[in-house]
Amino acid sequence: MDIGRDAHGIESLNRYALEQVVALCSDGILIVDAKDPSLAVVYVNAAYEGLTGYSVDELAGQGWSMVRRDGEGEPELQRLKAAIGRAEPCRVIVPDLRKDGTSWVAQVSVEPLHTANGDLEYFLCTQKPAVTLDVALNGEAAIGPTELVESCSELSLLRRELGRARQKIATLDRIDPATGLLRLSHFHETLHRDLAIARRDRLFVTVFVFTIVEFDVYRQTFGSKAADSCQRMIGAQIMRTLRRAGDLCARYDESTLIAAVVGQAPEEVRHLTQQIADNVRKLGLHNPHAKLGRHIAIRSAVVGCPPATQDDVEMLIARALAELQGETGATRAALVS
Numbered sequence: 001m002d003i004g005r006d007a008h009g010i011e012s013l014n015r016y017a018l019e020q021v022v023a024l025c026s027d028g029i030l031i032v033d034a035k036d037p038s039l040a041v042v043y044v045n046a047a048y049e050g051l052t053g054y055s056v057d058e059l060a061g062q063g064w065s066m067v068r069r070d071g072e073g074e075p076e077l078q079r080l081k082a083a084i085g086r087a088e089p090c091r092v093i094v095p096d097l098r099k100d101g102t103s104w105v106a107q108v109s110v111e112p113l114h115t116a117n118g119d120l121e122y123f124l125c126t127q128k129p130a131v132t133l134d135v136a137l138n139g140e141a142a143i144g145p146t147e148l149v150e151s152c153s154e155l156s157l158l159r160r161e162l163g164r165a166r167q168k169i170a171t172l173d174r175i176d177p178a179t180g181l182l183r184l185s186h187f188h189e190t191l192h193r194d195l196a197i198a199r200r201d202r203l204f205v206t207v208f209v210f211t212i213v214e215f216d217v218y219r220q221t222f223g224s225k226a227a228d229s230c231q232r233m234i235g236a237q238i239m240r241t242l243r244r245a246g247d248l249c250a251r252y253d254e255s256t257l258i259a260a261v262v263g264q265a266p267e268e269v270r271h272l273t274q275q276i277a278d279n280v281r282k283l284g285l286h287n288p289h290a291k292l293g294r295h296i297a298i299r300s301a302v303v304g305c306p307p308a309t310q311d312d313v314e315m316l317i318a319r320a321l322a323e324l325q326g327e328t329g330a331t332r333a334a335l336v337s
Helices: 015-024 046-052 075-085 145-171 184-201 215-222 224-242 271-282 313-336
Strands: 028-033 041-044 090-097 103-114 120-129 205-212 248-253 256-262 298-305
Touching: 028 046, 046 120, 075 090, 075 103, 184 205, 184 248, 184 256, 184 313, 205 215, 205 224, 205 271, 205 313, 215 224, 224 248, 224 256, 224 271, 256 313, 271 298, 298 313
Parallel strands: none
Antiparallel strands: 028 041, 028 120, 090 103, 103 120, 205 256, 205 298, 248 256
């Protein structure tokens, strides 16, 4: 069969032939939409269905479950998410669960797929059972691949739980338990480090501030626990939109959240504030006694720290808060008039 000019050419292979190659591949293949924040599934092959127990009808259009996991205590999963955020290839070994609840260890590979113009369009994800070195075999052992994978899976899941416990202990001092966001002190510490790195590498640092409109009214109406939950949900929308593993988000005070990104100028990310505001509005959090609107909404401001600027953390945050107060005051005046 002629497959082109050389062993790597595919010019003469038609689409139907390529579809058969993918369908018959023994590795599970899953293709997700890189432009969708949830990485919605657009294709799975038969091998993937067989490995996981999920059918194509159940998966199509749904976000990829691997990246929906929080990754806490799972360094390999965190590495996978970080690579996806940077649109870089990655290969990891992680425990996973089938539809029937049984566990297995998967070798997961991710490759970015671009259009002819170089735009990122999809991620190609392949999964297959992984044989790790967690189980040592002597020359006389007679253990089949199924038993080996199950043993690896059990050990990996135990290590995962141990890792999660260690991670929780290590992060008690940097996570606000009420909202799940960073404590402000840890935000300051991390941003101070990021500013130093950004100056060295000549990168922008951009800070966002978000104030929740009439949040004192919401807190008085529903109580502190509901207010904490509200801030947690808004923080989740912020991080889901920013997406990169190194992005920061903390509770600044009882009605303000603060976030920071490294390597992007304000004009590159300013449009994300509208996307975050829209997502918060879609949460439909009722604020029945508010004067400016009957549902929770946010206002925001964005400031940047160019590489040559010597702003410290406090100065950068102060600039962002000043701009936010100006924006909020102007908006209120417009509403009154």
